Amino acid sequence: MLRFARENPRWGYKRIVGELAGTGVRVSATTVAKILRQADLSPAGARAQLSWGDFLRAHAESIIACDFFTVETLWLGRLYVLVFLELSSRRVHFAGCAANPDGRWTTQQARQLAWSLSERATPARFLIHDRDSKFTHAFDEVFRSEGVRIIRTPFRAPQANAFAERWIGTVRRDCLDWLLIASRGQLERVLRVYVDHYNTHRPHRALGLSPPTPAHLRLVSSNPPDRLQRRNRLGGLIHEYTRAA
Helix, strand or coil: CHHHHHHCCCCCHHHHHHHHHHCCCCCCHHHHHHHHHHCCCCCHHHHCCCCHHHHHHHHHHHEEEEEEEEEECCCCCEEEEEEEEECCCCCEEEEEEECCCCHHHHHHHHHHHHCCHHHCCCCCCEEEECCCCCCCHHHHHHHHCCCCEEEECCCCCHHHHHHHHHHHHHHHHHCHHHCCCCCHHHHHHHHHHHHHHHHHCCCEHHHCCECCCCCCCCCCCCCCCCCEEEEEECCCCEEEEEECC
16 A cells, blocks of 8 residues: 555555555555555645656756856956756856846847757756846746746745756856956856866766766776876866877
């Protein structure tokens, strides 16, 4: 009974009784209800509700998340950075940065990403973002016109957009916390290099220690490589290693 209830959250007491009868076990719905209550299992209506985590896992292939984060410059200015993240592949799209992004600016970045959606193997169906006023109706409408449903996270709930928030923490720890940013142009160059490194080289635990979009085929061998080549990026802040030809 408990196995049926856990593996089939939409099954009510009567359905479990019927399934048990098919296996030769005779029991009443009252008995099933009592056993489930003793095991702290809720009725079917409550068990069938899809949690936010379950929703993300079930639809990861068709979900894109986006978010803004800020970078303080050497001259005490503040730049806003917009990024998009594909949940299944963890591939990051750097949209751009601006000192005072408004609705017109964010809408233009949305158009540029939307143009590339047709190239995806799995069509995007959902876009997750918070309730920042920079995500205007025009921004959302760009994606709706491509058949993408907009999901706004609750107020003051960064964990609802955890994948994007985690990437922002990663880029800060790996890169931005170690650099002094003087201008928007410098920040754009830095982020383009880092995003390329992240997408094509940096191993990701959720992907079996592979990058989101490997630039080349990785050969797995039990023998240690004879020679390794090191590529320095961002002035040596980041190192990339490959087998020497």
